[in-house]
Amino acid sequence: MNILVTGGAGYIGSHTIIELQNAGHVVTTVDNLSNSNQEALRRVEKITGKPIEFHQFAVQNRAKLEDLFSSHAFNAVIHFAGLKSVGESVAEPLQYYQNNIDSTLSLLDAMNRHGVKKFLFSSSATVYGTPEELPLKETSRVGIGITNPYGQTKYMIEQILKDTCVADESFECTLLRYFNPVGADPSGTIGEDPSDTPNNLLPYAAQVAVGKLKEVKVFGNDYDTVDGTGVRDYIHVVDLAKGHVAALNHTSQGANAYNLCTGKGTSVLELINAFSKAADREIPYVITDRRPGDVASCYASPAKANRELGWYAERTIEQACADSWRWQKGNPNGYN
Numbered sequence: 001m002n003i004l005v006t007g008g009a010g011y012i013g014s015h016t017i018i019e020l021q022n023a024g025h026v027v028t029t030v031d032n033l034s035n036s037n038q039e040a041l042r043r044v045e046k047i048t049g050k051p052i053e054f055h056q057f058a059v060q061n062r063a064k065l066e067d068l069f070s071s072h073a074f075n076a077v078i079h080f081a082g083l084k085s086v087g088e089s090v091a092e093p094l095q096y097y098q099n100n101i102d103s104t105l106s107l108l109d110a111m112n113r114h115g116v117k118k119f120l121f122s123s124s125a126t127v128y129g130t131p132e133e134l135p136l137k138e139t140s141r142v143g144i145g146i147t148n149p150y151g152q153t154k155y156m157i158e159q160i161l162k163d164t165c166v167a168d169e170s171f172e173c174t175l176l177r178y179f180n181p182v183g184a185d186p187s188g189t190i191g192e193d194p195s196d197t198p199n200n201l202l203p204y205a206a207q208v209a210v211g212k213l214k215e216v217k218v219f220g221n222d223y224d225t226v227d228g229t230g231v232r233d234y235i236h237v238v239d240l241a242k243g244h245v246a247a248l249n250h251t252s253q254g255a256n257a258y259n260l261c262t263g264k265g266t267s268v269l270e271l272i273n274a275f276s277k278a279a280d281r282e283i284p285y286v287i288t289d290r291r292p293g294d295v296a297s298c299y300a301s302p303a304k305a306n307r308e309l310g311w312y313a314e315r316t317i318e319q320a321c322a323d324s325w326r327w328q329k330g331n332p333n334g335y336n
């Protein structure tokens with residue numbers, strides 16, 4: 001298939017392009033490089049030995065999108081492009097609503113005009129807000145207790161996509177709800193490259209391991225969990241990337257949500273220990289207060305994706321830590 005990938009230079013997008021190209025798909029990507037580096041795409045080309053057609057512009061740019069759709073016959077769109085920092089979204093809500101929602105609306109308009117009927121969306125576990133049950137299922141309640149504008153954009157976009165599918169029965173939408181992506185391509189040449197201080201635990205621990213940061217902050221150790229620290233469902237980014245290829249191969253009607261997760265929770269301390277083993281060094285950490293809005297545990301069932309997409313998360317936390325460490329050690333300054 002001829003696939004348009006938005007946000008392809010980013011962390012999940014770059015790993016997904018590898019799997020798409022390995023599966024024989026032809027990839028064009030649009031990225032404004034607001035949180036990424038074109039070097040990621042050059043390295044993906046080296047890994048797969050296949051070219052990526054790259055366009056640098058913001059997906060909200062309707063004129064450029066129109067030019068692109070006019071000159072390509074896309075079979076499907078995978079929409080990764082979006083701003084994703086929870087904290088920043090609280091400080092800059094309009095930027096988040098504008099960037100994430102308008103980019104989606106612009107894409108849907110262009111797809112509509114050009115008869116492109118298949119759309120895969122990078123949604124998130126945040127749509128579940130305060131989990132009403134564990135493990136979370138696709139039928140669990142969504143939209144209640146979302147504590148930040150970032151999460152609201154994901155929830156609103158899911159609603160926009162559902163409405164679009166109701167209006168046009170031939171439009172197919174897959175809402176891929178990611179849990180916590182970790183790890184890197186086993187080559188060690190691409191990985192997560194936060195432009196600022198990392199927001200996520202594993203890249204933070206990785207930067208502590210190479211001496212760029214002093215210690216990991218553990219937000220609370222008095223939760224009702226295995227060791228008192230927060231429990232999350234960490235998924236290897238290569239497994240996540242393969243989930244997109246599986247979703248692309250699947251034909252469904254309307255808007256369909258899938259949890260891309262492992263079904264298994266890992267605590268903050270368990271993850272720090274696993275990373276410490278992979279890096280063969282101590283990772284210093286301090287326990288600080290709980291963060292407002294954090295829940296004790298969040299993990300989900302992958303049963304629907306297993307059953308309907310034939311997709312399984314196969315990689316372990318240990319592999320994710322080893323792969324993440326290989327990337328961090330070989331590229332202490334990311335792509336720079």
Ligand SMILES: NC(=O)c1ccc[n+]([C@@H]2O[C@H](COP(=O)([O-])OP(=O)(O)OC[C@H]3O[C@@H](n4cnc5c(N)ncnc54)[C@H](O)[C@@H]3O)[C@@H](O)[C@H]2O)c1
Nearest residue numbers: 007010011012031032033034035036058059081082122124
């Ligand atoms: N990483 C996670 O923990 C996680 C979890 C759940 C969902 N997601 C979602 O998955 C998607 C990809 O996440 P990621 O971790 O790869 O993030 P990322 O920041 O590494 O990648 C996003 C890419 O989109 C680009 N971009 C942003 N806005 C754009 C715009 N308007 N036009 C063109 N390009 C734009 C950025 O430059 C970047 O390359 C995002 O939508 C994110 O919200 C991520």
